[in-house]
Amino acid sequence: MKRRPIKRNKSTGAPKWMVTYSDMITLVLVFFILLFSMSQINLVQFEAISDSFNNRMIFDFSPSPVPMENPTENTNDLESAKNANEIDNPIQLKDVIDRDEEEVMKEDSLHKLMTDVEQYLDQNNLNNVISASRNERGVVLVLQELILFDPGEAEILSSGKPFLNRIGTLLAKIPNEIKVEGHTDSKPMSSFRYPSNWELSGARASSVVRYLVKVNDFDKSRFTIVGYSDTKPLVPNDSPENMSKNRRVEIVILENKNKPNK
Template identity: 35%
Template sequence: MGRRKGEPEKAPNHERWLITYSDLITLLMIFFVLMYTISNVNAKKFAQLSSSMSEALLGEKSGSFVGEAPGPMLVDTGQTAAGAKTEAASMEGALKELEKYIKEKGLEGKVEVGQEERGLVISLKEALLFRIGSADLTPEARNVVGDVGQVLAKMPNNIRIEGHTCNLPINTSRYPSNWELSTARATNVVRYLVTQVGLKPEMLSATGYGEFRPIVPNTSEQNRVKNRRVDIVVLKSLLNIAEPGKDNQVIIVE
């Protein structure tokens, strides 16, 4: 209906935008309240996960840790605090025994031993184990690998043998590349530990890295000598969950 004659025109309402603005503020407030609620719940869950990780890595209660595939989860490693302490003592004892052996046999520079996050690592240099371009163990190598194996036989841990070369290429009928050479060397060490020392084959694995895991840059012959090696890695039990054929309880935290 049109405006009557003589009726004064109403002034426009310039504050109508406040209605839309107040609706927007209300929706934003609801959104942030929901976000805060969700984050508060996740904080509690992740606090529990953090506690579980501390128990596993620091040995306070029981063995478990957090994984992220595809989301947060709790993985039971089956290792108790007492078990973790026993394993740490076993690793330390083996380290000291091997250091004493290296010193007594005058193997400094040929055999190195140390502890890493993944476990105990015994590094055997190529000059001790093999002739250049060969994967056959030398007589001296058999003695050293046998002695080291006797120390490792006392431990229940999985053992990974890792073959490494320098970056000098190889192309023979037997070893077309450093991949084949490094893998063959690792496999031969595994075979000797099983057949001559008596280590359980299910506890051993062999892998070859070729020239792609150097410990120093391959910029000189001195450095290349250091990179040509076989590492015997005594893996911590915590890493057993990554091994195939292991039964581990996985609890997904939603």
């Protein structure tokens, strides 16, 4: 008698282990969703990190805007704390931005002041007798000795007063403070009135300020004077031409920190 063949049911669908695996993946997904739903974002740190991407200067002060949890062996605890505090404190970030804006405003103010002075010199044909330049202090007007004084004297010449009158007109249009500096060459000076170049340079600066204040009725508090003698030459005192260039009066229109230039 022949044995009946055993009928085997063909398996259909996914293997049984997939059911268990799917349940596990679902539980893991639910677990992470719960963690995310219970988490809280530190808004202060988030805003600080966001600002750091907009402000490149943050990278000049800290290697990373995110405090390191596992610093390298070469980084000590104090340095790590310092870097972390720079980011955790948004006030410091604001100070950095404010300093940037202040520098930009100062640069724009100096540029406008220099432009106004150059236009005034052009309009009044003063470029041949007065030179203007700009530095970190403000705009500097340079008047050579021959325009204002006789050699070894501090009394303003009549021929030099019209130039000072035009400078006074310029200074009346702006609120900036003014510093007037007297300079001489290295040739020794010795007279009853001016025992040395110190007295001569200071007297020349003083004469210019007195004249400007008297003629234009300026506020005296706007002005300061200083005599440098021969300590700040423009060129070496090695020829008569160079010594003539060093004998000068400089009128420095200072950068105004309190009022905008008009």
